[in-house]
Amino acid sequence: VSATAWLTQFLEVLAALALAPLFLGWVNACRAWLQNRRAPSLLLPYRGIRKLFHKDAVIAANASPLFRMAPYVVFGAMVAAAAVIPSMETGLPFRSAADAIALVGLLAIARVFMSLAAMDIGTAFGTLGARREMMVGFLAEPALLMIIFVASLISATTALPLISERLAVQAPALYPSLAFTAVAFTMVLLAENARIPVDNPATHLELTMIHEAMLLEYSARHLALMEWAAALKLFNYACIGFALFVPWGASLGEAGVLALAISIPALAAKLAIAGVWLALLETVSAKLRVFRAPEFLATAFMFAVLGLLVHLLLGA
Amino acid sequence: MLAPLPERAVSYAPLVLFAVIAGVIAVTFMVVRFVYRRPVRRAPPWDCGFARLDPRMQDTAEGFGQPIRHIFVSFFEMERQLPSPLDAAPRYRVVVGDRFWKALYAPLAALVQRAANSVAWLQQGRISVYLTYSFITLVVLLAVML
Numbered sequence: 001v002s003a004t005a006w007l008t009q010f011l012e013v014l015a016a017l018a019l020a021p022l023f024l025g026w027v028n029a030c031r032a033w034l035q036n037r038r039a040p041s042l043l044l045p046y047r048g049i050r051k052l053f054h055k056d057a058v059i060a061a062n063a064s065p066l067f068r069m070a071p072y073v074v075f076g077a078m079v080a081a082a083a084v085i086p087s088m089e090t091g092l093p094f095r096s097a098a099d100a101i102a103l104v105g106l107l108a109i110a111r112v113f114m115s116l117a118a119m120d121i122g123t124a125f126g127t128l129g130a131r132r133e134m135m136v137g138f139l140a141e142p143a144l145l146m147i148i149f150v151a152s153l154i155s156a157t158t159a160l161p162l163i164s165e166r167l168a169v170q171a172p173a174l175y176p177s178l179a180f181t182a183v184a185f186t187m188v189l190l191a192e193n194a195r196i197p198v199d200n201p202a203t204h205l206e207l208t209m210i211h212e213a214m215l216l217e218y219s220a221r222h223l224a225l226m227e228w229a230a231a232l233k234l235f236n237y238a239c240i241g242f243a244l245f246v247p248w249g250a251s252l253g254e255a256g257v258l259a260l261a262i263s264i265p266a267l268a269a270k271l272a273i274a275g276v277w278l279a280l281l282e283t284v285s286a287k288l289r290v291f292r293a294p295e296f297l298a299t300a301f302m303f304a305v306l307g308l309l310v311h312l313l314l315g316a
Numbered sequence: 317m318l319a320p321l322p323e324r325a326v327s328y329a330p331l332v333l334f335a336v337i338a339g340v341i342a343v344t345f346m347v348v349r350f351v352y353r354r355p356v357r358r359a360p361p362w363d364c365g366f367a368r369l370d371p372r373m374q375d376t377a378e379g380f381g382q383p384i385r386h387i388f389v390s391f392f393e394m395e396r397q398l399p400s401p402l403d404a405a406p407r408y409r410v411v412v413g414d415r416f417w418k419a420l421y422a423p424l425a426a427l428v429q430r431a432a433n434s435v436a437w438l439q440q441g442r443i444s445v446y447l448t449y450s451f452i453t454l455v456v457l458l459a460v461m462l
Contacts, residue, residue, distance in 0.1 A: 053352045060361035072348075076341035083336060097332040106333075119322075119375070121361045128377035135383035206364070217361060221352050225344070293388045 006159050008089045008251075008260060009257035015084035020235035021045035021228065023271050024120035030279030052224035060121045066188065070117035071218070077110040078232040086161040087239040088263040089251045090168075099158040100148040103240070104141060107192075110229065118214035125206065125238075129213025132290060136198060139297035140188050146304035147181045150311055152243045154178070160243050166256065168247035176314070180307035182245045186250050186281070189237045191293065193230070196282040198293045208287065238274050239267075244274060246270060378410070391415055 029039035041047075059067065084098045084106070098106065099245060115130035154159045154175065155166035191198040194211035203209055215226050242250070249266025251259035288296055352446045385392055393413035399406030438449075 042378075053348075054354070056354045057356045058359050059356060061358045062361065063358075070340045072345050073337075076337045076342055079344075080333065080337045094332070094336065097329045099328055102328050102333060106337075109337075122371070122374045123361050123363070123369065124373060124375055125362075125364065127380065131375070131380050133382060134380075135387070138384075139387075153329045153459070220354065221348055291383075291386060296433065 004257075005091055005093050007093050009083065010093060012088050012092065013079060013083050014237055015210075016085075016087060016232060016239075017079065017228075019271070020231040021049060023235050023238065023275060023295070024231040026158070026272065026275040027234070027278050030276050031282060034279055034283040039240060049224045049228050052219075052227070055220040056198070057220035057222060058185040059219070059222070062121065063217070064120055067117050067120040067217070068222065070113045070120075071222040071229070073113045074110045075225045075229045075232075076115075077106050078229045078236060081106045081110075081145050081236050082232060082239075083194065084160060085236055085239045086164050086243050086250055088267055089260060090161040090165045091252070092161055095159050095161040100160045100163065100240075101145065101158055103160060104144055104148070107233070107236075108137070108141065110233070114214055114226075118217075121217045125209075125213045125216050129210055129216075132210040133214060135290075136191050136293060136297070139294055140191050140300070143184055143188050143297060143301040143304050144192075146301060146308060147185050147244070150177050150304065150307045152180045153311055160240065164243040164250060165252050167191070167244070168250065168252060175311075177307040177311035180303050180310060182241075184240055184300045184303035184307065187296060187303070189241065190278075190281065191233045191297055191300070193237060195278065197296055198287050199284045200287050210290075210300065235271075238271060241274070242267070242270050334462065393418070 022045070025042040025045045027040055028044070029042055032039040057082070079291055081103055082100075083094050084092070086092060086095070111133060115133050118126035118130040118133075119127070148158065151163050151167070154177070155163045157163055157166070187197075190196065194201050199210040199212075200208065201211070203212060206213065211230065215223060218226055249270065251263040350357040361369070385394065391414075393415050395413075397407065397409040399408055440446075
């Protein structure tokens with residue numbers, strides 16, 4: 001592994017940190033346009049995070065050290081996940097540190113800490129949010145793993161950068177199994193990132209909250225880290241999706257500076273399209289009741305299993 | 317490993333991963349601590365406008381597991397007594413049983429028990445009987461070998 005590879009790795013993590021709030025802002029702006037509203041500035045998430053960092057923190061009197069530690073752990077897990085996901089370059093030095101299954105585990109660490117912190121204060125809302133988050137989590141995880149299994153069966157590896165590389169260099173053919181898993185992945189992405197059919201990121205109605213209910217007790221820099229981590233999670237999921245289903249454009253295995261230079265606009269274009277697509281999906285669908293969410297995620301799991309069956313039976 | 321793949325295709329370095337996470341946490345903590353050094357104030361937790369929160373209102377493990385029971389309702393055997401709003405002394409009681417235990421494992425266990433019981437008559441508890449067993453075994457083995 002060369003020095004340039006390490007530099008690329010570092011740049012990629014920095015890009016994820018810098019672009020994640022912008023991506024969130026873009027999705028929000030597209031949503032606003034689709035709903036005939038005037039869009040907020042694309043930079044609004046940055047301003048929100050900056051504002052929160054400059055405030056005095058208020059935490060509950062009975063908060064334990066876990067509560068203050070959790071934002072750092074959640075943020076750290078998300079950044080580590082961003083280091084493993086090949087958003088621009090597949091020859092990452094960390095690619096052998098964690099394969100796609102470990103990546104799912106990384107996302108689970110963040111979820112567990114977030115839920116623990118939400119239950120730490122002991123108010124009803126935090127626990128309600130934690131309970132619902134775990135419900136969505138344990139239903140979404142099998143679907144996500146099944147999606148990864150399909151992609152890893154096609155490419156004979158579980159390392160995400162290698163999956164991406166092998167799918168990108170294969171003759172451009174239409175894989176029906178990948179088409180099924182792409183649908184499943186989109187559903188998992190919406191559920192895991194507290195987007196509309198399962199949760200509403202803009203909700204102020206307390207009884208329907210999942211993600212926001214867990215963050216109610218956080219303020220200032222802790223909240224800033226949590227929000228940044230949430231933006232990173234959305235960005236990470238989008239990049240997992242690109243790596244699995246549209247791997248073209250990313251620089252393949254230390255291909256040099258030129259390939260890397262091409263990969264940046266490619267990533268930007270993919271993010272822009274993904275943002276429009278997400279906003280469209282969220283605009284045309286209504287929020288489900290909490291106990292309809294299992295059906296939604298069961299459908300995602302079923303699509304992923306269908307993808308697996310199509311691959312195993314038809315080899316396609 | 318979990319993945320349906322040969323071992324060598326699966327790559328995972330837990331120590332490196334742990335180091336990366338720990339490193340990121342440390343760097344984030346340092347940056348936040350030194351750049352945004354603001355005081356932390358303690359305040360009572362938000363009470364949703366209900367001023368008399370007490371530990372009895374906390375959610376329980378029962379509540380935390382409720383979605384699983386709700387989603388997989390057909391797998392559980394549940395007996396529930398819910399209080400009505402008019403009860404002077406409200407009482408909540410729930411007994412959760414495992415349907416699989418009754419339908420699958422308990423009959424299996426009973427079957428094994430019955431089989432064991434029926435084999436038990438071999439154990440007569442008399443040394444002469446056991447010596448006979450050994451003798452018969454020896455004869456059979458010799459007959460097979462020769």
